[in-house]
Amino acid sequence: MLVNEIMRRPVTVIEAATPLGEAFRQLQARGFRHLPVVDRGRLVGIVTDRDLRLATSSLSPAPRTALEPVSLVMTSPVLTADPLDPVEDAARIMRDRKIGCLPVLDGSDLVGILTGMDLLDALILLTGVTKPSSRLEVALADRPGELARLTAFLAARHVNIHSILTHPGADARVRTVLRVGSSQTRPLAEALRTDGFEVLWPAQKPWQP
Amino acid sequence: MAALIHRAEYAGYDFGPEHPFAPARLDMLLDLLQSLGHGVSPIAAPAATRAEILAIHDEAYVSAVEALDQGRPAPDAERFGLGTPDNPIFPDMDLATRWLVGGTLHGARMLMAGQEQRVLQLGGGLHHAQKDHAAGFCLYNDLAVAIQALLEHGWRVAYLDIDLHHGDGVQDLFYGNDRVLTLSIHESGHYLYPGSGHIQDLGNGPARGLSVNIPLEPFTEAGDYLEAFDAVVPRALAWFAPDVLVVQAGADAHFADPLGDLALTTQAFQSLYERIFSLADAHAQGRVLLTLGGGYEAQVVARVWAILCLTFLGLPLPEHLPAVWMDRWRHLLGPGVPGGLHDPASALPDLPGREARSRRNRDVVTRLLDSLHRLWL
Numbered sequence: 001m002l003v004n005e006i007m008r009r010p011v012t013v014i015e016a017a018t019p020l021g022e023a024f025r026q027l028q029a030r031g032f033r034h035l036p037v038v039d040r041g042r043l044v045g046i047v048t049d050r051d052l053r054l055a056t057s058s059l060s061p062a063p064r065t066a067l068e069p070v071s072l073v074m075t076s077p078v079l080t081a082d083p084l085d086p087v088e089d090a091a092r093i094m095r096d097r098k099i100g101c102l103p104v105l106d107g108s109d110l111v112g113i114l115t116g117m118d119l120l121d122a123l124i125l126l127t128g129v130t131k132p133s134s135r136l137e138v139a140l141a142d143r144p145g146e147l148a149r150l151t152a153f154l155a156a157r158h159v160n161i162h163s164i165l166t167h168p169g170a171d172a173r174v175r176t177v178l179r180v181g182s183s184q185t186r187p188l189a190e191a192l193r194t195d196g197f198e199v200l201w202p203a204q205k206p207w208q209p
Numbered sequence: 210m211a212a213l214i215h216r217a218e219y220a221g222y223d224f225g226p227e228h229p230f231a232p233a234r235l236d237m238l239l240d241l242l243q244s245l246g247h248g249v250s251p252i253a254a255p256a257a258t259r260a261e262i263l264a265i266h267d268e269a270y271v272s273a274v275e276a277l278d279q280g281r282p283a284p285d286a287e288r289f290g291l292g293t294p295d296n297p298i299f300p301d302m303d304l305a306t307r308w309l310v311g312g313t314l315h316g317a318r319m320l321m322a323g324q325e326q327r328v329l330q331l332g333g334g335l336h337h338a339q340k341d342h343a344a345g346f347c348l349y350n351d352l353a354v355a356i357q358a359l360l361e362h363g364w365r366v367a368y369l370d371i372d373l374h375h376g377d378g379v380q381d382l383f384y385g386n387d388r389v390l391t392l393s394i395h396e397s398g399h400y401l402y403p404g405s406g407h408i409q410d411l412g413n414g415p416a417r418g419l420s421v422n423i424p425l426e427p428f429t430e431a432g433d434y435l436e437a438f439d440a441v442v443p444r445a446l447a448w449f450a451p452d453v454l455v456v457q458a459g460a461d462a463h464f465a466d467p468l469g470d471l472a473l474t475t476q477a478f479q480s481l482y483e484r485i486f487s488l489a490d491a492h493a494q495g496r497v498l499l500t501l502g503g504g505y506e507a508q509v510v511a512r513v514w515a516i517l518c519l520t521f522l523g524l525p526l527p528e529h530l531p532a533v534w535m536d537r538w539r540h541l542l543g544p545g546v547p548g549g550l551h552d553p554a555s556a557l558p559d560l561p562g563r564e565a566r567s568r569r570n571r572d573v574v575t576r577l578l579d580s581l582h583r584l585w586l
Contacts, residue, residue: 129404131404132337132344132345132377132402132403132404132405133402133403133404134400134401134402134403134404135399135400135401135404157294158293158294159294160287160293179404181293181295182293182294182295182402183295183345183346183374183401183402183403183468184229184294184295184468185401185402185468186467186468186469186470187229187467187468201400202400202427202470203427205428205464205470206428206558206560206561207464207472207557207558207560
């Protein structure tokens with residue numbers, strides 16, 4: 001999944017000379033938290049609602065007035081993403097630098113913006129919970145071919161897989177969480193166990209030894 | 210003042226011998242009622258027409274069902290949820306489903322005509338079917354078609370879904386309608402199909418607060434289940450004061466169900482049914498329309514739904530299952546059949562993790578009520 005598949009567009013921007021008060025009104029009116037700042041069509045910075053509130057707060061040692069330009073409080077230079085960056089790379093940059101959004105540049109053109117909310121949308125999409133489906137969780141040995149064996153098992157039963165997530169589990173096993181388009185995961189789990197898979201969910205019922 | 214609805218054609222809703230939604234379950238139930246000496250004579254309702262189906266479903270979807278059931282190819286079958294392990298294609302499935310929808314719709318019409326106060330449709334309950342696709346063994350949504358007719362009659366409708374699975378189809382179809390209250394109590398979608406029905410799903414726009422979901426932990430037992438039901442359902446019905454109550458009475462929350470993880474006993478189901486009838490009397494003008502639904506262990510659903518029918522008709526429960534019935538259905542009953550309608554007292558052992566489970570279930574109910582109190586002003 002690439003950044004250009006989940007970024008928002010078109011992007012609302014403000015000019016560097018815009019007064020702080022006007023920038024704040026725009027953020028409020030549109031329900032945004034981030035505004036890229038441009039100067040003669042070029043991205044020069046980014047300003048957040050938090051930047052504006054802190055800069056103008058009476059608690060600040062030198063509060064700015066509503067008439068001063070955003071260029072004085074914006075963050076510059078800006079970290080940006082490329083439309084063809086993988087989503088996970090963009091997410092890692094945002095996490096490492098503790099920032100809430102990345103403007104997306106294609107050359108010097110501002111083509112989109114990616115926020116933490118868009119990454120949550122991506123997570124929901126990747127986990128497949130937007131379609132009627134059931135959870136199936138299997139612990140696989142960490143060696144070539146194990147995931148293929150699992151998916152081949154499901155393919156043979158014509159079970160559609162909406163998503164697969166894997167993460168390292170205990171004792172060198174790979175926890176594999178699938179959302180599958182079937183309501184019959186319990187019989188499926190029985191059959192998987194018969195075939196030697198370690199199925200974590202659906203678990204065996206405590207009253208059926 | 211109480212009528213049953215059923216006809217032989219319901220057996221045509223059959224996804225094949227390997228599929229859990231087997232028509233034999235209904236045959237066993239009807240035969241059990243006959244064998245108990247209750248000469249039940251259900252009303253045979255007409256099939257729903259295409260136009261009646263289109264009150265809820267998209268024409269493109271209905272046309273796809275019609276094409277596929279005549280063996281005509283529809284390359285986009287899977288887009289409509291058809292031809293999957295859950296919803297295999299079978300001959301004449303359009304008409305087979307319209308018989309079921311027709312029964313539920315006929316039940317609604319009997320209530321609207323003032324002919325009956327209580328109607329139990331022995332079939333239907335296809336609560337997963339969506340506007341434009343089949344899902345979870347459900348092709349057309351008989352409940353939604355009936356609810357739509359009740360709405361057009363000017364009534365406000367409360368829908369209660371006690372199936373193991375979230376009643377997502379009915380909920381979604383009326384998610385923004387402020388004249389329908391949907392209540393669903395089910396195993397949590399964190400694990401189980403269809404994955405929805407969280408406490409935060411409360412309805413849209415004017416209907417905010419009119420979708421109510423009670424998701425319960427896997428392995429939840431009768432005590433927790435009834436406690437959650439009692440904390441939410443009576444309050445919701447008293448507040449909404451509907452003209453009629455529509456109930457999807459799936460039996461798959463039973464502990465022996467092969468597809469689910471809840472742990473209700475037959476005794477719990479009986480308490481649940483008694484609650485539902487007294488809630489209909491107290492808050493829905495005594496009008497209640499029930500359908501069956503999920504439930505996939507033949508000997509269990511026959512017993513659970515027999516308890517439903519007998520409670521519905523005000524008849525006493527027998528001590529023992531009739532020997533003729535046991536003999537006739539021996540091949541489907543398996544070894545673990547108790548001698549009576551009810552499960553034996555020792556059916557469930559003490560389950561590990563019960564305390565933690567109860568705490569989580571109570572937390573869920575508390576959080577749900579906290580949201581609803583703000584919306585139900």
